[in-house]
Amino acid sequence: MKGSIRERSPGHWAIILDTPDPASGKRRRKWHSFTGTKRQAQVECARLISAMKGGTYLEPDKTTLAAFLDRWIHHIKAHVSPRSHERYADLARKNIAPLLGGIVLSKLRPAQIAASYTTALASGRRDGKGGLSPRTVHHMHRVLKQALGQAVKWELLNRNPCDAVDPPKVERVSMHTFDLPQTAELIDALRNTRMLVPALLAVLCGLRRGEIAALRWRNVDVTAGQIAVVESAEETKDGVRYKEPKSGRARTVALSSTMIDELKAHRARQAQELLRLGVRLSDDSFVVAQADAHPLKPTSITHEWVRLLGQTALPRIRFHDLRHAHATHMLASGVHPKIASERLGHSKVGITLDLYSHVLPGMQADAVVRVDDALRDAINKRTKSIG
Known part of the structure; x- marks a missing residue:
């Protein structure tokens, strides 16, 4: 197994890999396009040869990210609710594809993804009136990461480039309810x-x-x-x-x-x-x-x-927010978070504790006072019994 490079035009190279056909034993050639310096092309050629020997080689594929996302959206329809499917499709086709859709899937890099998030935050609104919120871009990241994770499972990618990208930080919005x-x-x-x-x-x-x-x-x-x-x-x-x-x-x-x-x-x-x-x-x-x-x-x-x-x-x-008001009223009245969680239909009590942590300091102070009063009462009783 060997490889070579051929310059097509300044800065553009063809990487040719020679490999025997497993069935006939005859030599087969696989062509890859590469843009960069001669040295970089040689390094990429060596990497492809190593991938072929290690069993991680991917056939040349011109599928763009946009085309792959369409395939993925069709695939997940049977695995999520109709409303979730609509949301995923909207994010993929209307937010992600305009920024990254023209890139060949196998050539998508973390730096390109990170740059697209920056662009989305600055000017990502479809009406042209500014950028998307950090929360929306965070949802874009989740959808893209899930889609590219499927590409890895389908052996279209060796690794998920989203793993090396951090989405924008989402600030927690203050909860507004009625007392x-x-x-x-x-x-x-x-x-x-x-x-x-x-x-x-x-x-x-x-x-x-x-x-x-x-x-x-x-x-x-x-x-x-x-x-x-x-x-x-x-x-x-x-x-x-x-x-x-x-x-x-x-x-x-x-x-x-x-x-x-x-x-x-x-x-x-x-x-x-x-x-x-x-x-x-x-x-x-x-x-x-x-x-x-x-x-x-x-x-x-x-x-x-x-x-x-x-x-x-x-x-x-x-x-x-009326639902949040109910939860706040319960917790502020001393209802145990586990009971509140079951009443609200949360899958885990941790969700309740996380959502309504702003109520807990008051509950904690109340609990300290009650325990302290009970302890003082016990000490007084013991003192009287000894005396």
Whole structure:
């Protein structure tokens, strides 16, 4: 096995590798293009010969990163949810491909990837109005790293160039929620609107928007005082589909007496409203629905939330932040993080502790005081018993 180089034009070389055909024994030639100095071409030739001998050689391939990403997007469709697939496809085709798509996959280098992130941060918006956020570029990095990891598995690359690239640091955004007085004000402001029950399910039960949109009356047991969260609505370009909750498993959420009373009243109102339309409320009916009992899209909940919140003097927060408010209220009231984690549907208690670490210092101070009081009480009792 041997190799040679041939200059095609100044700075451009052809690397020719001679290797015997395993079947016929005849000599076969493999051609590689290379740009650089003669010395660099000789080093690359030696590297390719070494790769052939070591079994890590890759056949010359002109596949661009853009073409590979299209193949990868098709491949992962069966492995992720439709919404995730849409997100991956958008990031790959609309953010990554415009920056790196023209590069031949086998020639993609860490420096090029790092430079593309810098460009994206400075001028990556598709509308031409500035750069992308560090969080979006971080998502781009995750998608590209996953895609190139598959290229390694398919033996299209020897190594993943993303492994040598650090994505931009994402600063944690301050969490904005409602305290208890603001929560009371919110409930009063939404009292005669269709947003009352969705908001209550978020701020008093910690349900996600998709879980609220998918909740049916058969999953609500006001007698036992609990809700079974078994589905979540996911909105895609093809419409709304119902899937298992985010954590991958169902959970049971205990209801407060306030929530039970509100759900009973809501069901009675909903039944009367539907009866006027000639529709009978059933256990299959959605708890949160349109006036004609058709289910709401998750985005419809958000749009109505923004509209109604804008009519109040309350701070402008996302609908999802009501779930954060519920978690904050629980932890600040001394509820054990494990219980809060189960109620919120987090897969691990560590997620709860990480998300709501801002509440923990107050809890820690409270715990120290309680333990100190108990210790003093024990010391006093012992002193009295000895005396």
